[in-house]
Each structure stands twice: as structure tokens, then as C-alpha cells.
Amino acid sequence: MSASPKSSNAHSSRLEAVLNTVIDGIITINNRGLIQSFNPSAVRIFGYSPEEVIGQNVKMLMPEPYHSGHDGYLSNYFSTGDKQIIGKGREVEAQRKDGSVFAMELGVNEMDIDGETMFVGTIRDISDRISAEQALKENQAKLQAIVDNTVDGLITIDQGGRIETFNKACETIFGYRANEVIEQNVKILMPNPYHREHDSYLSNYHNTGEKRIIGTGRQVEGRRKNGDIFPLDLSVSEVHVHGRKLYSGIVRDITDRKNAEEEIRQANAELEEFSYRTSHDLRSPLVSSIRLLDIVEESIRVDDKEKALMSSALIQKSLRQLESLVKDILTLTQAKNESEELEEINIESLIVDTLTKLKHMDNFERLNIDLSMKFDSTLWSKKNRMMLIIENLLSNAVKYQDLNKENSFINISTYLDCNNFTLKISDNGLGIPKNQQAQLFQMFKRFHPKTAFGSGLGLYMMKKSVDVLGGEIYFKDNDNGCTFIFTLPVR
Template sequence: MKVYEAIFNCSPVAMLLVNEDSIIELANVHAGILFDYSPDELVGKNLDMLLPVQIKKAHPGLVKEYLANPISRRMGVGRNLYGVRKNGENIPVEIGLNPIQKDGKLYVMSSVIDITERLRAETRFKAAVQAAPCGMLMINQNGIIELANKKTQEIFGYEESELVGQPIEMLVPEEFKKPHPLFVKSYVANPVPRAMGIGRELFGRHKSGKFVPVEIGLQPVYASNETFVISSIVDITERKRNEEEIQEKSDEMKEFSYRTSHDLKSPLMTIGNLSDCILEDLEDHNLEHVKVNAERVKKLTVKLSKLIEDILTLTKADVMDEEKSLFSFDEYIKEVQEKYDYIIKENNVKIEGSFNQKKDFLVQKTRLTQVLDNLVSNSIKYFNKDSKDPYVRINVFNDPNKIYIQVEDNGKGIPAEKHNQVFGMFKRFDNSDIQGSGLGLYIIKKNMQKLNGHLSFESNPSGTTFYLEFKLI
């Protein structure tokens, strides 16, 4: 018996033997150290001296329930347990229960482990996970979410309470939900750190149902004889947007280089040839031909000048930086009537405005002016000669969140088969001899992107309307 007593006392775990009445019959040295009592101070006392106040009232019922079905088990699985030291300090503990029959009486052997350091380590771990700049999500070997940091909540639009305890498949696109548990099982069977889905695009499912492009890294973690998987999640929406923008700019630059080279080189070669003809005609004193060719050179020069002007405007559209200021549509309509006075009178086109916005509009004035100038000048230039009263109308109104601008005309309209090309580079839809570079609507699109506005249009043989939408600050 003394050998068993020695083993009991030398155990590195706090041990208490309690009878059916919750009286402590035995307490080993580590129990005394843990609770700051000597073993003699514990023996013969009721167990509730080691319990927090809030649990004392319910404890007799819990003892009765256990004695009715005494089996070896951990106590309080799934909730935090605390013991109370002699000085009243609460300490987090893990308790194991084991029933013992002796001389017809039932005793319970309790092992008590101080988990203060473990909880401290868990707290540090959770704090590090929460502070991570990328999404961090931990699942158990059954694919149930155990932990989700703030960034994960931000990426997928859920609160932590909506994620923890749920299967990871709630964040997986519908088409992968069914096979995904097999992927989890396969990974847990061979858990190695690795990137997920190498060589293919990965998407997570936002609470709203939209897909979020992500990069995912997997890291196995082992605790309590279980395998957990920590996933690092990076939302690459912005990166993909930038990559697409770079690709779009690259494609634009190729087209721009080719078309600019062609549109500059061809007129310059023609001007050179016409100059040779003019020199020859001057030697032959053929002034009539000289005059005709000089006029052609002049037209080509105007065309080149317009092209260069639009190229410079396009360049500025990408790099121009300007503070927002109040835009006055009343002032703009006066300016535009003065600016295009000659062509307005020549084509007999009316410029009208209806400005019913109830809120101030703060915007980069130069950009918006370029947009409206291009739309208005196009409407004036391409008016319908068969119309008795050609017009260009600028209508402005707002709702609580947005301001709307409509530039409407009753001109020739844009052919339906060309609608998908309207905002393309170097696109023209009129075969007349009206001067133009084909960059005007493309410049409008660029400026609208910089203004974070939405641009659309409707067009038919009776006229065209461009719709501009901007968020109000």
C-alpha cells in the first residue's frame, strides 16, 4: 500500500480522491502545490472549497449525475473549467474523472492539470492569427471550421460566429462542394505544407454568392492527437484587376502604335508626294494644279494636326491629376456655345440644357469638360441634314446617391452593327469627309474610367443619347 501511496504522491499531476459526499479522502503533493494548500489542509474538506463561487450551487447536482453513471472521462468537455487557489485566484484546469470501487463504496479519482500556459499560448496564437494581414482559417480533420480571423471574415463577408462550427464547403463554389470533403480527407491523410490548386485559378464563395479569386496555402498542425489544417488565404481580386488592366494597356499600345504609325506615315508620304508635284507644276507654271495640290496639303495638315492633338489629349487622360471642384452646368452651356459658335451657326444646330440637379457636383472639371466637349462636338458635326430642327440637349438630374447626365441629339445615329465598337480606338462610323481621328469616344471612355463614372448609350437612325452616371460624395 505504501508503494501505491508513494506513486500517488509522486505523480507529476495533481490527484484528488473524493468520496460520494464530495469529501476529499486523499490529496497528493502536486494537488497541494497547484491549489497552494498542504495535502493535510485538503484531506477531510469538501471539494467545493476548490470550486469557483458560480459553480458551487450546481456542483452537487453534477456529482449526483456522475455517480449515477460513473465512467472514466474528461470533465466539462467543450467548456472552460476553473479551480480556486487558497488566495482566491481562479486557475484554468483540465480534469479527468475515474471511478474506483473499494469496500463496497464508490470513490472518484480526479486528475487536475493546470492549463494556464496552454491557454496563454493559445491566446498568443489566436492574437497572431487575428493580426495576420491575410486570411487565416483553421479546420479540423473533418473539415469543420475551428478558427477564422478578421481578414477571412472580411474576404468572405461573414461574421466569426457564422463561420466557426460550419463545414469549410460553405466557402467553396457550388461545383466543387460535392468532391471537396474528399480533397480534405486526402490532404489529412498526407498533410504537407503546400500551395493549393497550383496551375489553376481558385475561387472562394462570398456570402453574397459572388466568387472571390484567391490564393491558398495549406499548413498542417498537430494538437491533442488530432490533425488540423491552417489555410492562409489571399484575396487576389486587385492583382487580377491590375493584370487585366496591364494586358488591356499592352493590347491598346500595340494597336495604338500600329494605327498611329499608319495614320501619321500615310499623310506625311502623301504630303511629300504632293510637294514634289507642286514643285514640278511650278516649273511648268501650272498654277491651277499647284493650287489644287496646295489645298490637299492643307487638308492633310489639318487632319494630322487633329490627330496629334487627340493623341496628346489621350496621353493626358492617363496621367492628368486634378483636384475636384464644383461643376456649373449653366456656365458650361455658355462656354460650349461660344466654343463651337461657328459650327453651330454653320449647321444650324441648337444647344439646349435642362439642369435639374438638386445637389452640388464635385468633380475633376477638366476631365468632365473633355467628355462633354467630345460628345457635344460629335453631335454638332454629325447632325442630320434632313432634320428641320437639329439639336443637342444636355439633361442633368440626380437621386440621393447619383448624378445623371444625358447628352442627346437627333442626328444620324450610329449603325447598329457598329455599337460594340463605339468606344474602340481609331473607330469612325461616318463615311463623310468630316475631319476626325477616331479617338474622341475612346478618350471619353478613358476619362470616364478616371472619373469612376459609368458610361452607356442608345442609338438609332433618329438620334443618339449618351448616359453618364456618377456617385455623389
Template sequence: MVDDRALLLALLDAAVDAIIVSDRDGKILRLNKAAAALFGHSTEALTGQNVRVLMPGEMAARHDRFMRHHLETGEKRIIGIGRDVEGQRADGKVFPLHLSVGRADIEGEVAFVAILHDQTRRKAAEEAAARSQRMDAIGQMTGGIAHDFNNLLTVVIGNLELLEMSETAEKSRVLISDALEAAELGADLTSRLLVFARKSALQSDVIAMNDAVSQSLAMLKRTIGPHISVEASLADDLWAARADATQLQTAALNLALNAQDAMPGGGRIVLETRNVTLDDSYIAQEIGVGTGRYVRLSVSDTGEGMSSEVRSHAMEPFFTTKPTGQGTGLGLSMVYGFVKQSGGHLTIYSEPGQGTTVSLYFPALIDAMEYLNAAETDDDAQSQIGSGQLVLVVEDDPRVLRLSEARLLSFGFRCVTATSGDAAWDILKDRDDITLVFTDLVMPGKMSGHDLAKKIARHKPQVRLLMTSGFSEGVLRGGRIGAEFAILRKPYRQADLAKALQAVLDDR
């Protein structure tokens, strides 16, 4: 006969969503592994605690009053009705949840069962879709305005030129010349708006990306101030791509000049080219880009970086963080429009105080069958390199954490996870069975991924380490963050991860 208690425990731990059982006072009686992982605690640490520890301050303060009201009146505000709320992880990070609560009356005792589903991925997808729709709407509006304004400027410029030809008075000619110059500046402004709106005519051709970048580099070294070094890291085996070479050079210049503005005290700009393959796991995190092989141009700096709020608006026309009169806010929006019109994609990776990497992805000109055959070869090469070894995965983004854990499990590793450098070190201090730590570079809390890596090297040198980051390789290798450790650049494929893991393990 099946033991009911054992069956209940098995059902709890088999559930993908978090399940928490509490008494009438909010004391946690039982929880499953998914709940502990979701909130970044151990099951032992949470058992016996009040559910308030899993809530942000304002919600925690109201919780007891809500429960007391329900027990006294029987009124159901959440019970039996799903609701979107917020949870708080062990590292203090607040995240979106969908909460369903059920009540059970057993032998005069009241118990509550909460089922919680992490909404982080859905919210991120909604925000990305909304951002994409906003950019499209702004593009359509901007394109229409620019087109009409160009027609007006054509009339203005044409009539001014005719007037200039017939006018003999020197004073009038000077006024006409000034008006023509202003009108031509207006025409240049509208042409840049049309690039953002993807309505300008591009002279696309098969280009050698490295040659175009080298030409931009030569111009930049004459333009950028002496307090900033400009470097290049160009891949030798770069695939061919199709783009407008002039627009590409203009885009590189725009990005480099933006980078210069972010480093008033000096720093480094790195232009980097690489071949990359975007697979389904990357597509799940980005909107508007197809799977396949791309040529990537990254322009990176070691400057002030951007907040998440600034990043979300950075590609919109006329958005600028520069003082009034020092920028139009069209540089990055023009680059975005050019890349999109070329069939590519643009990403921004930035952290306040750490710098920024803007990456442009252009579809590589490679036969589709060659791409599929290469993908099959990559899959065949992914052997069980883990052999049951234990890996500590450290990542604050829950989507990336789940993906990283799934990838490592597929290699035959076992995994434990942490959502901050501080939490990871707490785990490492008490365990000697962890073979490798796979950590993001920039983490919340007092201890960044880089700080964690240095502490591991100093106190636990037997533990192997692999870091990952969205910053360009040139900045990481030559900069102040993570240069002394093995680093895997995001986005990466399963085969790239396998190769990096094998190299780190072999280094023992």
C-alpha cells in the first residue's frame, strides 16, 4: 500500500511551481524544492519562518491584517482567486509572481496552501514586445514627419537658391546663404530620421566587415581625444555579410563618439568583430531576430554605463542624457534603424560604473544547408563532459539561471544555484564537493561575480571557475574586470559552453 505522506512529499517535489503550506498565523509548515529555489533559500531555513520573509516590506506589513480579516469574516480576497503579486528573494531582489491560495480545514485547524508561479520571464517578454511595438510606432510616425518635412525643405532650399542667383546685394546674399545652410542642416536631420524609420535607400553590398571597421578606426584615432585609447580586436576568419559600407562606418563612428562622451575622465574604446550563431535559447530572450549565423560588430567602452531605465529608451529618437544643446539624441536611433533595415539586430549590454557594449548583428552570407550541417555537428560533439561533477551556478536573472542549469545538466553535471555573489560564497564556505563555479560577472549585492572569483582564487584555489558576461572580449581582457579569469561571452551556444567548460576542467 502506498504511503500517503510519502506520496504527498513526492508530489510536492515533482511540481514545477513553488508550493508553500502555512498555518493560520503564516508559519511555514512545508514547502517544496521549487519554492526554496525560487526565493533563494534552503528548505530548512524557510521551514518554521513566517511567510512574510518572502514578501516586500509593504506587502509583508499588510499580510497579517488580511489574514486576520479573512479568519474573522470569511471574506475571500485572494483565496481561491489567482492574483499577481511581488515576492522577495534572499538577496533582497523583488520579482513578479502569480499567487493562488487555497484553504484547508483539518480537525479544527486551518492551513493555507499557496502555489506561486514566477512571472519574471513573461513580464520581460511583455516589456520586450511593448518596446518593439513602441519603436515601430515611433518609426512610422517619425518617417511620416520626416518625409513631409523633406518636401517642405525642398521647396525652401530651391527657392533660396533661385533667390541667391538673382540677388545682387551683398547683405541679402549673406542672409540667403545663412538660410540655405540652416535648411541643409534641417535636411540632414530629416535624413537621419528616415534612417531610424528604415525608409532611407541603402546601398547594400557584400562587404568585408574588417576592412570597413579598419577604415572607421583610422578616422577615430584622428578624432577621439588623447585621453581615450581606441583599439580593435578583429576576427581573422570573419564571414561575409551584406550592408551599406558608408552607413556601417557612420554607425561605428556614432557609437564611438557616444562612448567618448561616457568617459569624460578617459578610458578605452574597443571595436570587435566576431562570427556568432544565435540559437533558440537566445531567441527566447530577444525579440525581432531570427536564428542563424551572424557577423557581430561590437563597440565597447569602459565608461559610466547605463541604468536599466536609460537602456530601455536609448534607441528612441531625441532621447539623450547629454546637457541641452550638446546632443540631438539621434545617433543611436540612426544606428538602430540602419541595422534593422539591413536585416540585423542591435543589443545593448551595460552596467552602471562598468561600461557599455553595443553589438550590431548582420546576417552572414552562408548557405542554409551548411548552417544546418554545422549545427548537427555541434550537437554530436557535445559529450557528457560533466561526469556527475557538481557545479555552482551564480546568476541573478532567473531566465538565464534556468537556462544555464538545464544546459549544465545536459552535459552530465549536477547543479546547485545562487542568485548573488554573497549567497554563492555562503554555499562555498560550507561545501567541499563543488568542482566548478559558473558565474555572471556583474551581480547584485556587495560581492560582484568578479569579487567572488577573486575570493575563490584566494581561499579555494582547487575550485575551477568560468565567468560569463555581455561585455565585449576586448574590454574584458584589457580592462579592469575579470581579465585574469576564463570568460564566456554572451550570447553563447551549447557548443561554446561545452568547449569553455572542457578547457577550464582540463586546466586542472
């Protein structure tokens, strides 16, 4: 039995009511691409009235390149049967009446009505969603840029201790690329005992809730990719993301700060030592001279000329020692405060001039001095610092020669070694006592006080100058004298 006209009309009315109330735009076109129907949601989406579009080619609703390619697509479909979007849904662009282009989801199906092929397109305006997604992506990009450009390292780990995020600062601090540590246990960044205890600490926290560092900050040690151990500040927070428990750690490499603190500690210790020793060493020759002056005065009164002259000689010696100490103190003060520019230095001339200045020293004439100057490159450095280093090394070799040996020598050589200027000075003098070699460059260390007077500041000042120049100095015990090797990168 066929449906009555009344029931058919009712059915059509219901379908029309549905098409008129759905939020999606619905458009039908014929096999030539001409619009046959345009529901109210399509009117709202595109801004055209039905009268403006019915009978028009649907490509009027499309921007390029869809506009130019649409007729060819239909023709190709009817010729080959090749479906590109029919029966599928995808995101494309459309164009409103005002010319604005927007994103939409399009679903197209083919239908047959009274033997005629028709196409129905379902359209949903997703421009708000795309804008929201774009805004989210932009916010995520901004957040990632902030995280990547922070000075501090940022690491997140899961409950099992596996690394989930590792920002660029962490790459700089630890030396790993992010892809080398993601999914690895975070203890890869820790030396013992932290490496050994980390898993048990996490397990204990999950079981008991006992927090040790979570929510607080403290100083710990990290381990770089190359194995170096370094100090770092660590603060750990617990965060919950989409029902998951994560741990966020902020790390800061405090190597420079620790080094600075150590330098300050050493400087304070040196200042304390300097104050004590200078007050003692300055006072001693003064007290001695005052007492000797009393003896001179008494000797003159009783007409003991010989005793007066002997006491005067002792006073001269004490005052020379005082003068030498004051000179070294002034040199030390100047060296600490001096700001000196780099200049081109003729090393051979500097060494020869220094030897000439040292000829007045006792027993200089008995030394056999051998020069081997093979360094012929340009050396740019701080001349006064270089002079201080060379004068200390050579004057010590002259001053502390072994007078019990018939043949005393000093061998001086310069050469280029692995792009480093190298100065090597060897002698067969008294050397440095083995039990005091660890104190070689300390302030006020005198290794042969009975042989010659010295302030104990010479080697200390020399080492400080070597450090300022960015060089290195090495000592070798020859069992029959000693060797000093000074190296400096060639600039």
C-alpha cells in the first residue's frame, strides 16, 4: 500500500523542519555544480540569502584554488569515477559573501533523485575552533620559548623517575641533548650517593608520604655527560596534570658561585696570614736594629770601635732585609691592583736583560749559564707580569745555588709546544725539600732561610702572575736541583 498524499506531505514537512533547524549548513547541488537548496544555517554561515545562490555555481562559495578547480573536479569525477572527497569529510576553506575566508568541515555525499545525480554537502563553520587551536598553539609556543630560554634548567619526571621534559638550559648545564635523556631515569644526571639512593627515595615517598626535598630547595651535586661532578641548586615541586602526578625540578649550576666563595675564603685566609706575617717580619728587623743601636752607642762610649763597626754591619743587614720585605710587599700590592694591556714581547731580550740585572748577586760569576732560545714566534702578553715570573725564577736559581758543587749551572730554554710558549729553567742548586714541595706556591714559605734572606713572597707572586696570564707552571724535583716549566698559550 502506498503512502497517502497527506502522510507524504507530513513527512516532507518534518524533513524540511529538520533541515531548517540543524546548526550545520546543508547545500545540495546538481551534476553541473549548480546550487539547488540552501538551508537557514548555510545562510547564517555564508551571509547569502537562498535567492542569491539558488541556481548559481557552488564555486561562488569557494576561494582559490578551490574556485578554479571545482568544475574540473566534477568533470573528472563523471569521466573517471575518481572520488576525492565524496563520501568523506575534510577541512577546507570557504568564502563568505563579504569576501572573508574561513575554515569549515565539509562532508559530501552523492544521491540519486528521480534518476538525476545530486550532491549534498554538510558544512560546519570551525573558524572559532581553528582560532582557539591556533591561540593554544601560539600560547604553547610562547610557553615553550620561555621555558627554553630560562637561565635555570627545568626537568619534569614521572612517578617512576623517568624524564619527560628537559629544557635547553638543562642541555647546557648537563651536556646532554634532550632526546638523549627523555624516558631515561633522572638518576643518569646524579653522582653517588644520589644515583644509588634516588629510586628508593621515590619509592619511600610514594609509600609513606615522607618528603625530603619536595617543596624545598637545597644544594646537591650533578653529573654532566662527560662525567664531571658539579654543584647545583635544586628545588623540586609536585604537580598534578590530567590526573597524573609529576615532579618538576629547577636546577641551577652554581659552579661559578662556589668557585667565587672558595676564592673569597682563600683570599681571607691569605689576608689573615699576610697581616700576621708582615707585622712579625717588619717588627723583627726593627727590634733587632734598635737593640744593636744600643750596643753601638755603648761601644762608642767605651771607645770599642771594632764592636761598634760589627754592630753597625748587623744593623745594615737587618735594614736591607727590611727593605727587601717592603719591596716585595709593594710589588705584591702593585701586582694585585695593576691593570695591564697586552703587548708584543721579545722573550729572548727579556731573559738576557734579566740576567744582566742579576750579575750583582753573590756568586753569580761561578755559574755556567746555558741559553737555548728556540721560540721565535710572536708572543703577546703583559710585560710586567712576564718580567716578574722570569726574574723570580732566575734570581732563585742564582740565590740558591749549591756552593758545595764545583760546577753550578742554570739551563734556560724556550720553545713552542702544542701552540704554547714554553720557558724551562733547570739548575743543580739546593732544590726544594721534598717534605715542603706541597707548599711551593704558598705565601711566606721560605725553603732555605739559612742560605739567603727572602720574604717568602716571590714564588707566591709568580704563581699569581701565571694565573693572571692564563698560563701554567710546573715544578720537577731532579734529585740534584730542580726544574720549573712555565707554559702560556700563544695569542
